[in-house]
Every structure is written in structure tokens, then in C-alpha cells.
Amino acid sequence: MGAKRKKGKADPSAACEGGGFEMTSMIDVTFLLIIFFMCVTELADQSKAKVELPVAEKAEEDTHIPGRVIINITEKGERMIMGQEYDDAGLSRLMQLEREASVKPGDQFPSRAILIRVDKNTEYEDVEHVMQLCMENKLWRIAFATKDPNAPEKRR
């Protein structure tokens, strides 16, 4: 990657010989690191299971909220959180914890919405069940994850 220099040519780093560095190589390495970390963070995000999200026109951009519960409902109706499948009891326990974390003292309602990522081919019955659990645990604000309508279609 280093620049080859011909004999007798002016060396830009000659002024600080020994301690100088090539900017080009530096930019090279920086870009490589950026691409590496972008790919790694995308692949290591366990909170989002592989589901095919539906598209909505009026959806708003989702911002990352640290500590927020993300429930994934797969096509078969499995409820996955951080790569683990949850039953009703487990989901209820987690929702209670979420409620404690999201309701500020003196408030009645949670400050943040619980994110539900549902596969577009999941039967509504499975989604309704999770929504009912949310209501039982007084988590009234829910948000359904959708795909960006402007995002290009992934080739299969």
C-alpha cells in the first residue's frame, strides 16, 4: 500500500524523516477500520432476529434507545428476544421489568414504546397474543417495526 518513490524525486515526508507518516496509508487503514466496525456491529446485533418486515408509508424513523425491549415474532409465531425464545411467563416477567424501567416516578404511563418486530407473514393471532400481554402488564405504547419504503429490495 505504501507509495513507491523514484530516486531523486522530492519526498513529501522528507522534512520529518524517521517520524513522518504517509497520509494515504493512514486514510486507507481508517476506512478499512470503519468498514470493519460497521459490518461487525450490524452482524452482532442480536436484538433483531431475521424477520421480513412489512412496509408502511407513514412510519417514522426508529432511533436506537439503549435498554429498550425488542420483541421479535417470527413467521411461525415464536417470540424471540436477544436470540432466545420466550414463553408467556418469561415474556410477562420481562415486560414487568420494562415497565419498572420505563415509567418515571410520578408518571402513570411508560415513557418509551416497546418495539415489536413482526414478520409480514405471521398470523395476527400470534401478534394479538403479545399485544394482550403488553396490556396486562400496562405497557400501552407499542411500535411495530417496518421496512424503509425507499430501501432497495434484497435479492434472494
Added chain:
Amino acid sequence: MAAGKSKFEDEPASSFTSMIDIVFLLLIFFILQPFKAKEMKLVNELPKDQGPASTPDTRETVRIRIVPATIGEKAKERANFMVNSTMLGENYERLAQEVRNAAKGDSEVPVALAPHPAVHFVHVLRALDQCHIARMTKVSFEAPPPRTAVKK
């Protein structure tokens, strides 16, 4: 210019290898960018128990029924939409207009979504999206029958 030196020797060095390196890196970066799919969200409120002190809404609720298609190819993947007693068929794009008509232009009229349990979620979200397009502010899901069996 010193005598004996060629014209090219005084020009600053241009390293093509590094240049190509950076160009390729930028190419990879922009090729990978679309794969980092941005996610959106559609926020909705679930019905709350507001207590006896709250005043019940006297306005007539607009009811949207979503039922799976029964005939034709891939019937399970398709759905029919119905606003009160108006059948729209599979044309969900007319839903926003129909909801606005049924609410007589009042965006505060409660809208209740009543999807069939077997209907695919994509149709439910489409109906919810159309309600947002129609600028309806009180959209809720119709309460399901009481739960009996515990799902594993």
C-alpha cells in the same frame, strides 16, 4: 532547474497504488451501504382502562374488518378489507378515503381495527398505515376474547 535533471524529476510524486486503494475502499463502502437496512416504526397506543371517571366517547366508532380471502390462488396470503358495512375487497389503497368518509372528516372519531386471527400481519399493518394516512388519531385494536389456554 538544475542542469542534467529531467523535467519529470521535479514533479511531486503521485502514488497510483494508494489512490486506487482509497478509490476501491470508497467503492466497497458505498456498495455495502444499502445493505445496512434502515428500520422504521409505526407507533400505536393500546386501549387503556380509563376508570369510571372518564367520559365515554359517544361518537360512532369506525370499524375496519380484515378477513382472509377464501377463494383464488394463494388465498391465505390475501385479505379483504371492510369499513363498517362497505366491502372494499383487496383494495387497501381505498381504505384511507373510506375511513375519512365514514368519520365524516372528523379525525377524532375512534377507529377500531378488527383483524381475523388467521390474517397475515402485513394486512393489519397496511390497515394501520392507511389510518395514519387518513390522519385518524384514535386508532385502536378491538379487544380479543378472554384468554384461556397458556401458550408455550
